[in-house]
Amino acid sequence: MEKIEIRRIVFTFDARRSRAGMLEALAGLAEQTQAELIGLFIEDVDLLRLAALPIAREIGYSSAARREFDLARMQRSLDALADHLRRLCEATLGDTAVPWSFRVARGSRAEHLLSAASEGHTPTLLVPAGTDPRASPVVVSLSELTEENSRELLESPQRPILILP
Amino acid sequence: MDEDSDSLRAETSDPAGNKQAIAGIVPLAPAQLCLRCPPEQFQFDTTDQLEDLDATLGQARAIGAIDFGIGIRSKGYNLFAMGPAGTGRHAIVRQHLERQARSLAPPPDWCYVFDFLAPHKPHALKFPAGQAVSFAQKMERLVEDLRAAIAAAFETDEYRTRREEIEREFGERQEKAIGEISEQAKAKGISLLHTPTGFAFAPTRNDKVISPDEWSALPENEQQQFESLISSLQETLAHVIHEMPKWRREALGKVRELNRQMTRTAVNSLIDDLKAEYRDQPQVQGYLVSVQEDVIDRAELFQHAKDAESAMSFGMALPQPESGESPFRRYAVNVLIDNSHATGATIVYEDNPSHDALTGRIEHIAQMGALVTDFMLIKAGALHRANGGYLVLDALKVLTQPFAWEALKRALRSGEIRTQSLGQELSIISTQSLEPEPIPLDIKVVLVGERPVYYLLHAYDPEFADLFKVAADFEEDMPRRPESALTYARAVATFARREKLRPLDRTGVARVIDQLSRHTGDAQKLSTSTRNFADLLRESDYWAGKAGHAVISEQDVRRAIEVQISRSDLLKQRVQDHILRGDLLIDTAGARAGQINGLAVAQLGGFLFGMPQRITARTRLGNGGVIDIERESELGGPIHSKGVLILSGFLAGRYAANKPLSLSASLVFEQSYGGVEGDSASSAELYALLSALADAPIRQSLAVTGSVNQHGDVQAIGAVNEKIEGFYDVCRAGGLTGEQGVLIPASNVKNLMLREDVVESVAEGKFAIYPVRSVDEGIAVLTGQPAGKIHALVEQRLSDYADRALAFHLGAARKPWRAVPWKK
Numbered sequence: 001m002e003k004i005e006i007r008r009i010v011f012t013f014d015a016r017r018s019r020a021g022m023l024e025a026l027a028g029l030a031e032q033t034q035a036e037l038i039g040l041f042i043e044d045v046d047l048l049r050l051a052a053l054p055i056a057r058e059i060g061y062s063s064a065a066r067r068e069f070d071l072a073r074m075q076r077s078l079d080a081l082a083d084h085l086r087r088l089c090e091a092t093l094g095d096t097a098v099p100w101s102f103r104v105a106r107g108s109r110a111e112h113l114l115s116a117a118s119e120g121h122t123p124t125l126l127v128p129a130g131t132d133p134r135a136s137p138v139v140v141s142l143s144e145l146t147e148e149n150s151r152e153l154l155e156s157p158q159r160p161i162l163i164l165p
Numbered sequence: 166m167d168e169d170s171d172s173l174r175a176e177t178s179d180p181a182g183n184k185q186a187i188a189g190i191v192p193l194a195p196a197q198l199c200l201r202c203p204p205e206q207f208q209f210d211t212t213d214q215l216e217d218l219d220a221t222l223g224q225a226r227a228i229g230a231i232d233f234g235i236g237i238r239s240k241g242y243n244l245f246a247m248g249p250a251g252t253g254r255h256a257i258v259r260q261h262l263e264r265q266a267r268s269l270a271p272p273p274d275w276c277y278v279f280d281f282l283a284p285h286k287p288h289a290l291k292f293p294a295g296q297a298v299s300f301a302q303k304m305e306r307l308v309e310d311l312r313a314a315i316a317a318a319f320e321t322d323e324y325r326t327r328r329e330e331i332e333r334e335f336g337e338r339q340e341k342a343i344g345e346i347s348e349q350a351k352a353k354g355i356s357l358l359h360t361p362t363g364f365a366f367a368p369t370r371n372d373k374v375i376s377p378d379e380w381s382a383l384p385e386n387e388q389q390q391f392e393s394l395i396s397s398l399q400e401t402l403a404h405v406i407h408e409m410p411k412w413r414r415e416a417l418g419k420v421r422e423l424n425r426q427m428t429r430t431a432v433n434s435l436i437d438d439l440k441a442e443y444r445d446q447p448q449v450q451g452y453l454v455s456v457q458e459d460v461i462d463r464a465e466l467f468q469h470a471k472d473a474e475s476a477m478s479f480g481m482a483l484p485q486p487e488s489g490e491s492p493f494r495r496y497a498v499n500v501l502i503d504n505s506h507a508t509g510a511t512i513v514y515e516d517n518p519s520h521d522a523l524t525g526r527i528e529h530i531a532q533m534g535a536l537v538t539d540f541m542l543i544k545a546g547a548l549h550r551a552n553g554g555y556l557v558l559d560a561l562k563v564l565t566q567p568f569a570w571e572a573l574k575r576a577l578r579s580g581e582i583r584t585q586s587l588g589q590e591l592s593i594i595s596t597q598s599l600e601p602e603p604i605p606l607d608i609k610v611v612l613v614g615e616r617p618v619y620y621l622l623h624a625y626d627p628e629f630a631d632l633f634k635v636a637a638d639f640e641e642d643m644p645r646r647p648e649s650a651l652t653y654a655r656a657v658a659t660f661a662r663r664e665k666l667r668p669l670d671r672t673g674v675a676r677v678i679d680q681l682s683r684h685t686g687d688a689q690k691l692s693t694s695t696r697n698f699a700d701l702l703r704e705s706d707y708w709a710g711k712a713g714h715a716v717i718s719e720q721d722v723r724r725a726i727e728v729q730i731s732r733s734d735l736l737k738q739r740v741q742d743h744i745l746r747g748d749l750l751i752d753t754a755g756a757r758a759g760q761i762n763g764l765a766v767a768q769l770g771g772f773l774f775g776m777p778q779r780i781t782a783r784t785r786l787g788n789g790g791v792i793d794i795e796r797e798s799e800l801g802g803p804i805h806s807k808g809v810l811i812l813s814g815f816l817a818g819r820y821a822a823n824k825p826l827s828l829s830a831s832l833v834f835e836q837s838y839g840g841v842e843g844d845s846a847s848s849a850e851l852y853a854l855l856s857a858l859a860d861a862p863i864r865q866s867l868a869v870t871g872s873v874n875q876h877g878d879v880q881a882i883g884a885v886n887e888k889i890e891g892f893y894d895v896c897r898a899g900g901l902t903g904e905q906g907v908l909i910p911a912s913n914v915k916n917l918m919l920r921e922d923v924v925e926s927v928a929e930g931k932f933a934i935y936p937v938r939s940v941d942e943g944i945a946v947l948t949g950q951p952a953g954k955i956h957a958l959v960e961q962r963l964s965d966y967a968d969r970a971l972a973f974h975l976g977a978a979r980k981p982w983r984a985v986p987w988k989k
Contacts, residue, residue, distance in 0.1 A: 014359060046374040047358050050367035053380050055392055058363040059399055064406035066399060067363070077361045 004139075004162070006033045007122035012040045012113065013085050014129040023092040025133050030098040035125070037100040039089050040116055042109050043078045051075075110151040117163045118142055126161040128154050137162035188945030188952070192906065192933035198919045200688035202650055202675040204719075211668035211716050212658030221257050222656050223643025223693035231258060234635035235265045235555075235609060241634050243577065243610040245560070247619040248639025251696030254613045255514075255557070257639075262512045262555045262611070271507035272553020275604055276300065277499040277540045278452055281459045287499075287540035289602040290448055295505030300449070301498035304456075307439060308493045311460055314431035315467035324427050328420060335416035342405045346398060353394050357402075364402055366395040421465075428464035432457055456496060466492040494541065501525075501545045501604075502552065511554035515547035518558045519566045523547050523573055525584040527599050543601055548573075548582045553607055560614030560622075573610070577632050582606050642690040645682055653678055653691065660699065661717075666706040672719035677701060680726055683918040686884060701725055733772035737891075740776050744895050749836055751777045752865035753896050753905055759783060759857030761947070762868035763834070763849035764888035764907070765841070773884055775891025777868050779835040780846060782853035786966045787829020791816070791854070794833040795841045802842030811844075812851050814875040815940070819956070820963045827970035828963060830854055844872040845882035848910075851940055852947055859958035861948040866902065867935075868892040869943065871910040877940035881912040886919055893923050893932060901926060906933030908943050 009030055011022075030037045050056050051074035058067050069077075082104045093100045105112045109128075117124040127133045137160040138153065145163070153161055186192070209215055221228060227246065234244035246254045274297030277287040292300060318324060343364075347357040356369045367374040368391045380388065436457045443449040460467070504511065515522055525546035529536035547556055563569050568587060576582055581603035589598050612633060619636060622629040643649075654674045661668055669677065680701060684692035692698070702717075704725035709717040712724075743749040751762060763780040766773060793809040795801030801809075809832060817826050832850050834841050849869040856863045870888045871879040882888075889907045896905040914936050926932040937943040941952035948955060 044358065046356065046367060047360060047365070049374040049376055050358060050365055052377045053367070053375070055368075055380075055388075055395060056365065057395075057399065058360045058365040059402050059406065060363045061406070064403040066403070069360070069365075074360070081361045 004123050004164070006035045006125045006162070008038060008117075008120050008124040009033075009035045009127060009133070010038045010040055010113065010116045010124055011127040011133070012042060012109065012129050013081075014042075014044075022133070023088065026127065027093055027096050027098050029125075029133050030100075031096065037093065037098055038116060039085065039100065039102040040112065041082050041085050041102070041104045042112050043082075043104065043106040044109070045107050047074060047078075048106070108147070108151075110147050110154055113154065114145060114147070114150050118165075121165045123165065124163045126163055128160075131158065131160050133160055135159045139164065141165075187935070187949070188942065190935050190937060190942050190946050192935050193914065193917070193927070195924050195928040197914060198917050198924045198927055198934060199679075199921070200645075200682065200918065202678040202682075204671040204675040206647070206650060207654060207671040207674065209654070209671060211670050212654065212661055212674065213668040215655045215658035217659045217662065218652065218655040221253065221260075222653065223691070224253070224257060224639055227254075227637040227639045228257065228261065230635055230637035231261045234611075234637065235261060237635075240580070241577075241631050243633045244612065244635045244637055245619050245622075245633045246611060246613045246637045246639065247616045249615065249641050249694070251694045252639040252641055253693070253695035254639050256695065258557060258611050258613060258637075259512065259514070262557070266510040266512050266554060267508070269510035269554070270294070271504045271509060272502075272511055272607075274298075274500065274504050275502040275545075275549065275552070277501055277543050277601055279495040279497075279540055280602075281455045281495075284495075284539075285599050287543060287599055287601045288452065289501075289604050290452060290498075292446070292449075294507055295503070297498070297500045298503050298505060300443075301500050303439060303442075304496055304498050307435060307456075308496050310435050311432060312467050312493075314435060315428050315460075315464055318427040318431045319424075319464075319468045321427070324423065327423050331416055331419045331423065335412060338412055339409060342408070343402075346402050346405065349401070350394075350398050353398075355391070355394060355398065357398075366398050366402075368395070424464040424468070425461050428461045428467075432460050436460075459495070463492075494539070497541055499541045499543055501543065502549050504553075509554075511551055512557065513547050513551035513554070514557040516559075516562075517566075518547065518563045518569050518573075520568045520572050520587050521546065523569055524576065524582060525549055527584060527586050527589075527601070538599060540599065540601070543584060543599065546582070546584070548576055548606060548608065549604065551608055552582065552604065555609045555611060557611045557613065560612040560618045563612065564618070574628055574632060576606055577608075577610065578628070579603075580606050640693055642685040642687065643693050645678075645687075645689050645691045649691070650675075650678060653681075656698075657702065660702055661706075664699075664703065664706075666702055667709050667715060667717050669702075669705075669717040669722075670719075673705065673717040673722050676719040676722040677705070679918070680722065683886065686886060686918070687916045688918045689915055700729075704729065730772070733770060734774060736767070736769055737772075737774040737776070737894075741895055741898055744777070745898055750779055751895060752779075753899055754902060755865050756862035757865060758860050758862045759853055760865070761849050761853040761856070761863050762865060762892065763846040764868050764870040764892055765834075765837075765846070766884040766887050766891070773887050775884065775888035777892045777895055778837060778846070780832065780849050780853050781835055782830055782832050782850065782857040784828060784830040784854070784857045784962075786827055786969055788827065790829055792829065792831040794831055795837070800837065800840045802840065804844050805841050805846075808844030808847030808872060809850060811847060811873065811875055812854060815851060815873065815877055816854070816963075818875055819877065820960045821967070824964065824967040825970065826963065827966040828858075830857070843882075845870050845888075847871075848873040848879050848908075848940065848943060851877075852944055855940075855944055855955055855959055856948065858962045859948075859955045860962075861950055861955055861958065863947045864904070864949065866896075866904040867906055867908060867947055869908045869947070871908065871913075871937070871943075873940060879910045879937050879939055879943060881910050881916075885909055885913040885916050889917075889934060890920055890923055893926065896932065897922075897926070901931040903931050905931075906935060908935045908937050908946060911936035911938045 009026060011026055026037060029035075048071065051069055051071040056069050058069055059065070060067070086102050089100060089102050103116075113126055113128070117126055125133075125137060135158070139162045140153070141164050227248070231244060231246065234242055244258075246258050248254055271294035274292040274294055276290045276292065276297045278290055280286050280288040343357070350357050350366055354369055356367050356374060358365045358367055358374075368380070369375060370379060383391075436453055440450050440453045443453065523546050525548070526544050527538055528542040528544060529538045530542065558573075563573060568590070583603045584601045586598065616638075622633075657669055657674050657677055660666070678691065681692040681698060682688060682690060684694060684697050701722065705717045705722045708724040708728070709721040712721065714721060740749070744751045759782045761780050762777045764775055765778045766775045791809055791813045793801055793806055796806045796809065816828070820826070832854065834846070848871040851873050852863060852869060855861075870882055870885065872882055873879055889909065892905075892907050896902075917934075923932065927934065935946050937946065944955050945952045
């Protein structure tokens with residue numbers, strides 16, 4: 001079986017999932033494979049659209065309290081979260097030899113992930129939020145991926161996705 | 166002065182220098198003035214040849230009481246060793262306690278351990294002597310073994326897989342619940358979104374959240390429908406979120422049960438081994454069972470103990486133990502009492518018997534600005550250390566320490582040691598504290614104190630008699646018998662050897678015995694004061710060393726005594742100087758009516774010395790009272806006043822049985838500014854009074870001591886040696902004339918242990934000691950006239966006073982009665 005050398009690891013954050021230990025695991029994997037780490041925080045465009053509606057309300061994760069929100073508040077929340085994630089990456093990856101970058105994008109998750117995965121034309125490991133990076137990946141070819149099937153892959157992320165050029 | 170008196174005063178010395186009798190009173194012979202211990206009675210050359218003396222001299226009564234008190238084990242038979250300081254109370258008590266303690270088994274060890282059900286009530290565990298420390302070490306090793314065994318159990322595949330299953334099950338349960346709501350929403354054209362802080366429902370069109378424009382374009386009823394749907398979904402979601410903590414609890418419960426299962430096997434095998442070792446000690450076994458349960462319950466602590474951070478489970482910190490930095494401190498053992506080195510029952514002497522020093526204390530440590538404590542900070546007190554043995558305390562120290570006496574009585578009464586801080590007991594401190602389980606008390610307490618302390622406690626503390634039933638009364642002196650001299654010599658030899666002093670030759674021993682007899686103020690007694698005895702021997706050894714003597718002889722002992730006196734007699738010298746310079750008026754020659762030399766004694770800093778004191782009497786016609794100027798000026802004590810009142814009784818009984826006593830007399834201690842107490846001058850005061858009434862001069866070359874009763878009998882007084890020597894020193898400083906001497910009660914002759922120089926002067930006829938039995942004898946010696954004559958003169962004077970008083974009263978009665986006319 002041919003050995004595949006991963007050159008890039010693209011990982012995403014979302015607004016909800018616990019990030020404890022994930023960055024450390026990714027840094028270990030990147031050091032092991034000598035791959036570049038790319039952190040991607042995608043501001044969900046659906047959230048922003050909802051925030052613009054007069055019926056925008058949320059229920060707290062732990063408290064179950066109902067709160068109204070608007071576009072400005074949602075934007076501030078997303079900005080604050082992006083800053084926090086950047087600092088987290090700096091704190092965790094800053095002292096390692098792993099080359100890393102952090103990006104903030106807005107739009108569809110599938111679209112941006114595919115775009116990031118296809119940038120280098122090299123084998124890229126896609127680690128959606130909440131996925132164990134050490135789990136065996138689902139291997140797909142870039143050419144096979146459409147926006148539709150990639151959304152399906154991303155919506156139930158149990159395993160990382162290895163995208164081959 | 167008539168012929169009789171002349172003949173009486175013509176006292177001369179016989180060829181041997183001995184004084185001849187005056188008025189039938191024979192002065193004491195030199196041999197009567199001091200009972201010397203003859204060195205030639207001893208067969209040894211030095212005390213090195215004598216065997217040690219095991220027994221204690223002169224304390225048979227106290228020792229009998231101590232042996233009884235120590236031997237009897239019944240409740241309340243604690244001891245009070247009473248007697249003057251310096252009689253060897255502490256040493257004798259200790260010596261007897263040690264002897265008894267050696268025959269007893271070492272008392273048990275005691276520990277405090279954590280009580281898992283009531284952490285503020287540490288549990289007391291009892292072990293046979295010497296086993297507590299090993300139990301503490303075994304518990305320490307057990308914890309180490311448990312950490313390794315439990316950590317290993319948690320690292321097995323079985324555990325990891327089972328735990329992941331539980332965690333995954335919990336995660337899936339959450340995801341499933343949320344997913345179901347998401348599906349329900351999706352079916353109704355609504356999408357479930359994740360915001361940074363929660364969930365939100367958004368209306369969608371073509372799988373995309375509708376834009377504000379599209380929303381605005383929707384008919385109102387459609388908007389309301391969406392709103393209603395979203396509201397309903399939010400209700401459902403809120404219900405699920407509310408359920409989640411319960412699911413987490415269930416999952417935690419499963420993990421805990423898993424932990425228990427995994428831990429139980431490891432723990433049981435280790436603790437069962439330990440339980441088997443202590444199968445004969447149900448209390449310890451019970452404690453180990455509770456440790457077993459607690460370890461199984463708190464297995465996570467063992468699993469995560471190596472991590473610096475708090476143990477986490479399902480994103481929540483596990484609870485930390487209540488006390489200390491280490492989560493395993495609760496399994497430690499606080500060895501309160503370790504008797505591993507004891508060879509018998511313990512004897513504890515607590516020099517500072519404060520409340521805490523007796524009952525133990527609970528220490529606190531500052532943690533984040535608060536004072537906290539735990540069972541490891543309980544410290545033993547003297548009662549703990551002496552439990553199963555003997556506790557020796559100084560009674561006065563216990564009584565002067567706040568609440569110590571009450572704490573001691575409470576412990577003895579209840580038969581248990583309850584460690585509680587004073588602040589807690591008085592409810593004045595509200596820091597976190599403990600209520601350690603009381604420890605059963607089996608102890609014999611020996612209080613050492615002075616007699617007044619014992620009698621006061623007996624009188625004023627109703628519990629005292631129940632708690633201290635045995636009194637060991639230490640005597641300050643013992644009878645001096647010829648056969649006891651050798652025993653005393655052996656005591657000297659034993660002490661010299663024990664203290665590594667030079668041996669004493671027979672003259673040295675004899676001089677020591679003489680001096681110890683002198684300490685008692687009685688030729689027929691010997692002092693049992695170990696302090697005087699030890700000081701004299703140590704100081705004699707010092708002077709022997711200074712003189713280059715290999716053996717302590719009489720001259721070294723004498724030097725030690727002289728230097729002891731010279732170190733303390735500054736005030737005595739000052740008084741003598743004042744007398745010699747004429748500041749203090751004391752005549753040692755001539756004669757004067759109504760004036761006599763009394764003898765006083767003063768004790769300053771343990772040094773007793775005598776000095777003459779001029780007493781004068783004046784009489785006049787009056788209404789029958791003897792005025793004590795000392796009492797009137799509030800310088801006289803009650804006993805002195807009593808003595809003076811007795812004089813009135815004597816005068817009335819002897820001279821005025823049939824007539825009124827129409828006398829006013831005043832008595833005073835001249836130049837006395839510091840107060841007078843005691844009745845030893847009452848005979849002197851009576852002589853002065855009789856002299857004044859009879860106008861018969863008293864020889865100022867004589868001094869007088871002795872008390873008197875209403876019949877005129879002269880009675881014994883104290884410190885007779887010091888009083889005689891006080892007058893002798895004044896006379897010698899002014900030059901001994903051969904006329905000088907002292908009148909003492911005949912009953913005090915047996916007390917005489919006078920200095921050698923006094924005895925020598927008496928032997929040379931330069932000084933005399935007259936023993937008198939009655940006022941009649943005394944007045945005859947002092948005035949040189951027969952007592953009958955003096956009494957006749959006194960009676961005549963008093964009769965004259967009575968007649969004059971009668972005439973005075975009759976004259977007043979004969980005055981005519983005159984009516985005074987009433988004027989308006």
